[in-house]
Amino acid sequence: MNINDYEARQIIPRWYPFEMALYLGEVLPNSKPVNYRNKFTSYLEKEIDWMRNIKTLSSALDFVGTALVVNDFNNDNAVKASEFILDNEKKISSLAIQLAKRYVNEEKKISNFSLSDDNNCRNNIVRIKAALKMYPYNSIAWADMAYYYAVLGQNAKSDKCMFIAVNYSPDNRYILRSAARLYLHLHDPEKALYYLRKSENTRYDPWLLSSEISISEAFDIKTKNIKTAKYFLTKVDDLPSKDLAELFGTIATLEAKSGANNKAKKLFKNALIDPNENTVAQAFWMSPQIGLHVDLSNKAEASFEADGRYYFSIGNYKDALESTIKWLKFQPFCSHPVISASYISGVCLNDYNRSIQIIKDYGNHFIEKDFFVKNNYIFSLASLGRISEAEKLLDSINIGSLQNNEKATLLATEGLIKYRKNLIDEGRKLYEDAIENFKILKDEKRTVLASYFLSREEKRIGNDNILLSEKISKSAKRLGLNELIPKSNIKE
Amino acid sequence: MAIRPAMKLLGLDLVDGWKAIKLIEPKSTDTGSCFSVGYIVRNNDGKEAFLKALDYSRALQSDDPAKELQKLTERFNFERTLLDKCRNKHMSKIVTAIAHGKITVPGESSEHGVVQYIVFEKADGNIRQLYNLSKNIDTTWCLRSLHNSAVALQQLHTHGIAHQDLKPSNVLVFAKDQEFKVADLGRASDKAVPFHYDEMQIAGDPSYAPIELEYNFRISDEFQRKYGIDMYHLGSLIFFYFSDVSATEAIKTKLTKSLNTSKEGKGFTEDLPYIRYAFIEAVNDLRKDVFDKAEDLTDEIINIVQELCEPDPSKRGHPLDRVNNPYSLERYITSFDRLAEKAEVRLSK
Numbered sequence: 093m094n095i096n097d098y099e100a101r102q103i104i105p106r107w108y109p110f111e112m113a114l115y116l117g118e119v120l121p122n123s124k125p126v127n128y129r130n131k132f133t134s135y136l137e138k139e140i141d142w143m144r145n146i147k148t149l150s151s152a153l154d155f156v157g158t159a160l161v162v163n164d165f166n167n168d169n170a171v172k173a174s175e176f177i178l179d180n181e182k183k184i185s186s187l188a189i190q191l192a193k194r195y196v197n198e199e200k201k202i203s204n205f206s207l208s209d210d211n212n213c214r215n216n217i218v219r220i221k222a223a224l225k226m227y228p229y230n231s232i233a234w235a236d237m238a239y240y241y242a243v244l245g246q247n248a249k250s251d252k253c254m255f256i257a258v259n260y261s262p263d264n265r266y267i268l269r270s271a272a273r274l275y276l277h278l279h280d281p282e283k284a285l286y287y288l289r290k291s292e293n294t295r296y297d298p299w300l301l302s303s304e305i306s307i308s309e310a311f312d313i314k315t316k317n318i319k320t321a322k323y324f325l326t327k328v329d330d331l332p333s334k335d336l337a338e339l340f341g342t343i344a345t346l347e348a349k350s351g352a353n354n355k356a357k358k359l360f361k362n363a364l365i366d367p368n369e370n371t372v373a374q375a376f377w378m379s380p381q382i383g384l385h386v387d388l389s390n391k392a393e394a395s396f397e398a399d400g401r402y403y404f405s406i407g408n409y410k411d412a413l414e415s416t417i418k419w420l421k422f423q424p425f426c427s428h429p430v431i432s433a434s435y436i437s438g439v440c441l442n443d444y445n446r447s448i449q450i451i452k453d454y455g456n457h458f459i460e461k462d463f464f465v466k467n468n469y470i471f472s473l474a475s476l477g478r479i480s481e482a483e484k485l486l487d488s489i490n491i492g493s494l495q496n497n498e499k500a501t502l503l504a505t506e507g508l509i510k511y512r513k514n515l516i517d518e519g520r521k522l523y524e525d526a527i528e529n530f531k532i533l534k535d536e537k538r539t540v541l542a543s544y545f546l547s548r549e550e551k552r553i554g555n556d557n558i559l560l561s562e563k564i565s566k567s568a569k570r571l572g573l574n575e576l577i578p579k580s581n582i583k584e
Numbered sequence: 585m586a587i588r589p590a591m592k593l594l595g596l597d598l599v600d601g602w603k604a605i606k607l608i609e610p611k612s613t614d615t616g617s618c619f620s621v622g623y624i625v626r627n628n629d630g631k632e633a634f635l636k637a638l639d640y641s642r643a644l645q646s647d648d649p650a651k652e653l654q655k656l657t658e659r660f661n662f663e664r665t666l667l668d669k670c671r672n673k674h675m676s677k678i679v680t681a682i683a684h685g686k687i688t689v690p691g692e693s694s695e696h697g698v699v700q701y702i703v704f705e706k707a708d709g710n711i712r713q714l715y716n717l718s719k720n721i722d723t724t725w726c727l728r729s730l731h732n733s734a735v736a737l738q739q740l741h742t743h744g745i746a747h748q749d750l751k752p753s754n755v756l757v758f759a760k761d762q763e764f765k766v767a768d769l770g771r772a773s774d775k776a777v778p779f780h781y782d783e784m785q786i787a788g789d790p791s792y793a794p795i796e797l798e799y800n801f802r803i804s805d806e807f808q809r810k811y812g813i814d815m816y817h818l819g820s821l822i823f824f825y826f827s828d829v830s831a832t833e834a835i836k837t838k839l840t841k842s843l844n845t846s847k848e849g850k851g852f853t854e855d856l857p858y859i860r861y862a863f864i865e866a867v868n869d870l871r872k873d874v875f876d877k878a879e880d881l882t883d884e885i886i887n888i889v890q891e892l893c894e895p896d897p898s899k900r901g902h903p904l905d906r907v908n909n910p911y912s913l914e915r916y917i918t919s920f921d922r923l924a925e926k927a928e929v930r931l932s933k
Contacts, residue, residue: 125842232861
């Protein structure tokens with residue numbers, strides 16, 4: 093969804109606060125819980141008691157509480173007792189109300205989760221710190237605190253909290269996946285893999301197996317688990333589809349990478365039986381290569397990335413931006429959606445003010461940590477003519493630390509600033525240098541993008557080169573850069 | 585449908601001059617066993633007591649009546665022996681048997697008409713019946729009952745008995761002496777007298793059982809681990825008093841997905857971080873409810889709940905006792921006593 097889009101997207105585990113992970117079905121097995129109704133006479137007595145005698149809150153609570161404990165869900169009598177409890181909620185404690193709500197499955201919806209803004213994160217950190225003071229063994233709370241610190245960009249503190257979490261619970265799926273995602277965020281894939289590989293559960297848990305393989309693949313690190321995973325997928329008829337979705341998707345991605353598109357397609361079909369949003373996004377990302385049709389109408393909850401990709405692919409940039417902003421709030425410690433959202437806003441919608449606002453609101457702490465966030469920020473400032481601010485930020489970039497493609501991108505952005513300062517020759521030279529560098533790097537997409545913006549600046553000063561515009565349009569079409577096509581033929 | 589023999593004891597002369605004068609219809613707040621029938625009995629001195637008569641009728645309706653009858657009788661006899669032991673050891677906080685016997689109900693065959701019974705001292709009710717939801721709670725009353733229940737458990741543990749089914753309906757109130765006693769040893773285990781029910785995965789009420797039992801997880805095969813279950817039940821009473829639900833119900837409420845407890849043993853240690861997280865969330869809610877009633881006593885009460893209901897059975901109990909005497913209740917007995925006194929003083933101001 094942006095020029096830096098994944099060259100090889102993998103199903104890298106997502107990271108959310110525990111409650112959201114639990115809600116999304118990534119924590120506990122998704123198999124239907126065993127109903128122990130008939131195992132306990134005392135439970136049946138409570139049901140009879142509730143049915144026969146005067147209905148009291150006390151007997152309703154006793155009955156519903158036990159129904160919940162023995163997993164006797166969808167019992168009409170218990171549902172009625174829960175409703176009776178909820179009708180009298182002023183008379184009972186908050187836990188008792190929650191108990192009745194939990195029984196009638198009044199679960200949280202994804203929209204009820206407060207997606208992380210800075211204040212929310214700080215409040216959560218204060219709350220968790222207080223709880224940990226009282227009870228330090230709560231590894232989930234340590235992992236949650238690591239999450240909120242990561243969202244705030246306080247990586248060292250996040251690392252420290254996760255270290256405690258992973259040492260308390262070195263085999264727990266939620267902790268291991270969260271830790272792996274954090275260490276990737278901290279550019280330490282070896283550490284992510286270290287913890288995953290250290291746990292024996294990684295050999296048996298499809299969620300962990302998938303994480304280990306996808307991270308190894310993403311960072312070109314050898315893994316011994318591919319065979320295990322393939323074998324595992326042939327032997328797990330009794331596991332719920334949801335628990336296997338990521339692993340099917342990860343192996344499908346591997347097959348596609350090695351050119352076995354039909355195998356990949358078949359595996360993705362299994363992955364999409366009951367997928368999570370990450371798997372849907374992966375399938376959608378892979379779909380053009382392997383000729384897979386992904387039905388997004390029946391998609392997983394919180395499919396913000398997949399939605400964004402879909403809208404982007406059909407040129408509906410407005411909805412693509414809205415979905416990407418949701419993705420950004422959903423994975424707030426991740427710079428990728430910030431880059432995508434600012435790209436869509438700036439490049440596709442020419443809304444530079446919004447692009448700046450997005451970075452300020454959601455990606456402020458990435459400005460100093462992620463070159464492309466900063467570049468998009470400078471680009472938007474310069475496009476609005478806020479040159480001095482753009483230059484100030486530009487001066488703060490440490491060129492020595494940049495990769496070659498980042499250096500070439502910087503040349504193009506410097507070129508834009510020169511154009512906007514009416515230093516046309518210098519601007520043109522910088523753009524041409526950037527294009528040349530991209531060509532050397534064999535980065536066709538960025539070559540076309542830099543050419544597109546060079547042409548835009550030339551048009552601004554009255555040098556409209558229709559032939560060049562058509563050439564750019566043609567290349568953009570060939571490379572799937574549809575966002576550049578209509579505009580390259582429109583005179584500004 | 586024919587009236588069950590156990591329901592026909594009214595007016596009959598029983599052992600030691602006792603006579604059944606009133607059949608007790610089960611109330612909505614009782615969660616006692618359906619294998620027995622209750623009566624009020626009176627002796628020649630006019631003293632009233634409670635009689636529990638063994639009801640075979642459900643066993644007779646089962647697929648294998650002979651086996652069920654045998655099981656029922658064995659358990660009844662086991663309970664009777666335990667009650668004798670409690671009386672002989674002077675366990676003051678256990679509701680002990682005054683007498684026991686059996687009677688052939690007139691008009692019934694000698695095969696099916698024999699009813700065994702136990703006579704207990706009569707209480708004014710159990711906590712479940714008398715408790716009027718947490719909104720109207722009397723903190724002193726709760727803390728005193730917790731103290732008495734802790735003493736009862738300690739008395740049992742000292743003599744190698746684990747109760748395994750401590751819950752509000754098994755804590756009886758004796759208003760005259762302002763005393764609480766623990767009743768119903770029907771699910772108890774005696775270290776000295778192994779019984780085949782000892783190996784039951786969950787001996788008591790599932791809604792009060794610690795979650796490790798659902799996974800059939802045991803920290804050891806030692807008998808003493810059962811004392812840890814009693815400790816959890818004791819802590820769970822605090823949940824009940826202040827938040828209307830048991831500790832187990834509160835934990836399950838906080839987990840929006842159900843645990844897969846069919847993954848026995850190892851599954852528990854894998855899921856323990858989730859259980860612990862849910863437990864702490866539940867304790868956070870409980871804290872607010874406790875604070876509304878117990879104010880400055882809140883921290884100490886919450887601390888006790890955390891130690892007694894700790895989801896990890898190896899960490900349950902007071903940290904200072906963990907090495908030498910992990911299941912000791914002595915510190916809690918002292919704490920509950922002190923807390924009850926503080927609450928009393930506050931009430932009198």
